[in-house]
Amino acid sequence: MEKIIRYLLPVFAIAWILSMSFFLAWNLETEHFDGLDYLICARSIEHKGQGPWLYSFTRPPGIPLLLSWVLPHIENADKKEGTPLRIPHLFSWLLSVLCLMVLFLIFLEIFKSKTWALWGACLLGTNRIYFYYSSFVNTDIPALLFLMTGMLVFLMNENSSNRWTAAFLWGFFFFMASLTRFCFLLTPLFLTIYFIYRKIIFKKNTHPAEWGSLFIPLILTGVFLYVLIERVFHFPFVTILKNITHDLLFVHGIHAEKAESCLEYLSTVFYANGWLMMALIPMGLYHALIRKNKTDVFFMAYLAYYGITVCLAPHKEPRYLLPVFPAFYYFSLSFLRDGYARYQNRFILFKNKICLFLLSSVFLGFLLMPVMHEWRQFQDPFFFTTYIRQLTDKLKTDDPKQQIFWYPESVFYPFHPRRYQLFSGDDFYYLFHLYSTHLSFFLNTKIQRIPYQGRYPRTPVFPGITRFMKEHDKVVINPYDRNYSSCDRFFPNQPLMVGELYLRHFHKIGDSLSSGEADNREILFEAEEDRSFVRLRTQEKGTVLFSSKGLSGEWSFFLKDKIHIIGYVSFPANKEITLSFDDFPVQVLQSSSFIVADLKTEWISVPGSDALKK
Numbered sequence: 001m002e003k004i005i006r007y008l009l010p011v012f013a014i015a016w017i018l019s020m021s022f023f024l025a026w027n028l029e030t031e032h033f034d035g036l037d038y039l040i041c042a043r044s045i046e047h048k049g050q051g052p053w054l055y056s057f058t059r060p061p062g063i064p065l066l067l068s069w070v071l072p073h074i075e076n077a078d079k080k081e082g083t084p085l086r087i088p089h090l091f092s093w094l095l096s097v098l099c100l101m102v103l104f105l106i107f108l109e110i111f112k113s114k115t116w117a118l119w120g121a122c123l124l125g126t127n128r129i130y131f132y133y134s135s136f137v138n139t140d141i142p143a144l145l146f147l148m149t150g151m152l153v154f155l156m157n158e159n160s161s162n163r164w165t166a167a168f169l170w171g172f173f174f175f176m177a178s179l180t181r182f183c184f185l186l187t188p189l190f191l192t193i194y195f196i197y198r199k200i201i202f203k204k205n206t207h208p209a210e211w212g213s214l215f216i217p218l219i220l221t222g223v224f225l226y227v228l229i230e231r232v233f234h235f236p237f238v239t240i241l242k243n244i245t246h247d248l249l250f251v252h253g254i255h256a257e258k259a260e261s262c263l264e265y266l267s268t269v270f271y272a273n274g275w276l277m278m279a280l281i282p283m284g285l286y287h288a289l290i291r292k293n294k295t296d297v298f299f300m301a302y303l304a305y306y307g308i309t310v311c312l313a314p315h316k317e318p319r320y321l322l323p324v325f326p327a328f329y330y331f332s333l334s335f336l337r338d339g340y341a342r343y344q345n346r347f348i349l350f351k352n353k354i355c356l357f358l359l360s361s362v363f364l365g366f367l368l369m370p371v372m373h374e375w376r377q378f379q380d381p382f383f384f385t386t387y388i389r390q391l392t393d394k395l396k397t398d399d400p401k402q403q404i405f406w407y408p409e410s411v412f413y414p415f416h417p418r419r420y421q422l423f424s425g426d427d428f429y430y431l432f433h434l435y436s437t438h439l440s441f442f443l444n445t446k447i448q449r450i451p452y453q454g455r456y457p458r459t460p461v462f463p464g465i466t467r468f469m470k471e472h473d474k475v476v477i478n479p480y481d482r483n484y485s486s487c488d489r490f491f492p493n494q495p496l497m498v499g500e501l502y503l504r505h506f507h508k509i510g511d512s513l514s515s516g517e518a519d520n521r522e523i524l525f526e527a528e529e530d531r532s533f534v535r536l537r538t539q540e541k542g543t544v545l546f547s548s549k550g551l552s553g554e555w556s557f558f559l560k561d562k563i564h565i566i567g568y569v570s571f572p573a574n575k576e577i578t579l580s581f582d583d584f585p586v587q588v589l590q591s592s593s594f595i596v597a598d599l600k601t602e603w604i605s606v607p608g609s610d611a612l613k614k
Helices: 002-027 033-046 062-067 071-075 086-111 114-125 128-133 140-156 163-180 182-202 208-213 216-232 237-248 262-266 268-273 276-289 294-312 318-343 353-377 387-395 436-443 586-590
Strands: 404-407 413-415 432-434 474-477 496-511 522-527 533-539 543-549 554-561 564-572 577-580 593-604
Touching (some): 002 086, 002 128, 002 353, 033 436, 114 318, 128 140, 128 318, 140 163, 163 182, 163 208, 163 216, 182 208, 262 294, 268 276, 268 318, 268 353, 276 318, 294 318, 387 593, 404 436, 522 593
Antiparallel strands (some): 496 522, 496 593, 543 577, 554 564
């Protein structure tokens, strides 16, 4: 019974959680915008910046470097049997398993007890933020892995005689954490705070190797980024530093509202592991304050550095809080361990093994409830719907001359799988984006972006499209004309539109009057491709009668001078309509040719769309 309480309960919980996250990693058909952006960066590194894949320097290179090793396997993934995202998802899952193992070793080093070390790993495993991101490609869990590995080496060698070797090792792991997330370049600040407190409280001097280790992450990161940016990608290194500075403050180029509440944000710490932790964490912090323990000071300095930094950032997401949880778990476990050691011979719940087993089971049940709630959210069919595959199947082409376009440029296609949030102020936790980089990754080609030209018109063909496109080129039309962050928190998904462009070049074959007269004039144009024709007849009161024959569908009328669009009007084919000169390009009356364009479209069933047209 004692071994069951000590080992089997937490081991069972960890194994159960890892099996669920493995199932998700194996079957997930979707990925966040950030994850696919990292995959694009990995492909760019693999090809050394050659080809259509551009590296986004707002993304730290740590994860793309690791992913570039497995990209060849991704390229050969069986599209029928499994998703091409399976390998990067399994790669992320493996890093999350290593993260639990390193936290176990940290608590084993601190508590000298496998029991408390297992419960510490169980606390992180049941964290709903950790569980959610363990199956997606992102930087938070890998950065936490490297950060905790550096902390483990530091704690194991704090009293070692070979300080210089230890200092280089933990400095190297802090460098890897910085390379994975630029904000960890501030890690030397945390160690500086700890060294100062250690000197004041424990009168212990800091070894020169420890002071020297503070510069290792900064120097290695600077040299590595210089070589990668200046020598491999041939970009000016200085201009990229601005993006790195943004990331140091968790900005990520997103200008979120400054009014985000720090108190509400920090409440995520309690929600992530359930309400039981709302009681344990404050008691653990109070317990640490009344003791004079060097490890307590270490984690206090860490919380002071990271907690204040993340709370001052204008943009807040729950995943940014992942690095603070190991410190909170340490304080909570210290409180429980000391309380158990003090009262184990006084209360029957602690003395009787059956009662202790029931108490431990209840404690584990409270821990498992949040992660089971997270698992329930993953039952939404959205996560296993092959909408990306459906979209790319419509866009695939065997003709290398055909191009694929995304309109409008720099606007995300946002959607929520369901009306679910981790807490009320969280706009980003379950918000997914679809963008042109996603299609570029799956289609293995560059997606052209058509500049945004004002509010999306009702007709599927818009002015300027023929400046960029040619016959049979394809386009994805994003129905949203504004950035996702400016939308309401929950909004209905409009279906995406995918189309193929068809062009007709018309030339003048008849003109009833001279080009200088406009009234009662009739002009006949004929298409070279299919002998269809368009008749224009000017009338009194500034109107023109427009009719066509041989066309089908909804077409758009362009007057094109070299590459510039002079006039534009949409019209139904094979119908006679009357337009005013205000709505009609008058220059066409003096033109000898013009273009008629049709973008034959269909709607793509995107998960969460309320009304889908077939």
